[in-house]
Amino acid sequence: MAVLLEAAFGFNRSLCVLVINTLMLILAWIFIDWKTVKKFIIGSYLLPVLIYVTPSFEIVSDKLLAVILGGVFSAIGVAALYRINAASGGTTVPPLIIERYFHVNPAVSLLVIDMIVTLFNIPVSGIDAFFMAAFSLFVSLFVMRYMESGLDHKYQIQVMSNDKLPEIRKMLEDADNSLTIFDVRGGYSLNDKKLIMAVVDNASYGKLLSRIHDIDPNAFIVASNVVKVHGGTFGI
Numbered sequence: 001m002a003v004l005l006e007a008a009f010g011f012n013r014s015l016c017v018l019v020i021n022t023l024m025l026i027l028a029w030i031f032i033d034w035k036t037v038k039k040f041i042i043g044s045y046l047l048p049v050l051i052y053v054t055p056s057f058e059i060v061s062d063k064l065l066a067v068i069l070g071g072v073f074s075a076i077g078v079a080a081l082y083r084i085n086a087a088s089g090g091t092t093v094p095p096l097i098i099e100r101y102f103h104v105n106p107a108v109s110l111l112v113i114d115m116i117v118t119l120f121n122i123p124v125s126g127i128d129a130f131f132m133a134a135f136s137l138f139v140s141l142f143v144m145r146y147m148e149s150g151l152d153h154k155y156q157i158q159v160m161s162n163d164k165l166p167e168i169r170k171m172l173e174d175a176d177n178s179l180t181i182f183d184v185r186g187g188y189s190l191n192d193k194k195l196i197m198a199v200v201d202n203a204s205y206g207k208l209l210s211r212i213h214d215i216d217p218n219a220f221i222v223a224s225n226v227v228k229v230h231g232g233t234f235g236i
Helices: 002-009 013-031 034-053 063-083 094-102 106-119 127-148 165-174 202-215
Strands: 154-160 179-185 192-201 220-226
Touching (some): 013 034, 013 094, 063 106, 063 127, 165 179, 165 192, 165 202, 192 202, 202 220
Antiparallel strands (some): 179 192
């Protein structure tokens, strides 16, 4: 928003950031508890100071690369703040208010808010600049969503087999995979069956599926992403 006001009306960018951040702090004070708002204050007032004292220069000449890097580094910073329930002012504040009352993911609401602001940039900088900015925002969204759930993703697999489950279980145990066996009932046949559940890391996932299919090509396998594992083999 401050960049837009500077380009359209010639207002001082750091002063615009200061005013906008002050308004956002007041808004946060109204809708969020004071304990949380205190976390916003340092970032909200440090940011305009840094904008004022830091020179503006071009690090990379390629615009697309600049957009990607800008989106990535911006997302890392905002995601780090959101993980401690803090913000740096500006458009990073409303998503926390929206999350509090409507339970919308902050990364998604931040994208929507920034896209609305970016739309106003079309008359000032043109449609090309809008699409570049929009691309940067989507890069930020994907990076933030990935950081929210952590960088050490794993897979949970659930396996059922008509007659090869003991062999599959032995293969998993030989590979030092911790596993759990559930008593289940088939929804179609209503027959009692056994289901193996195991958690594996990304590097082992593909190899494990191949080994299961080598044992039983008709094995029923369900795989899902796991954000965090506490305790057991993968405990932290």
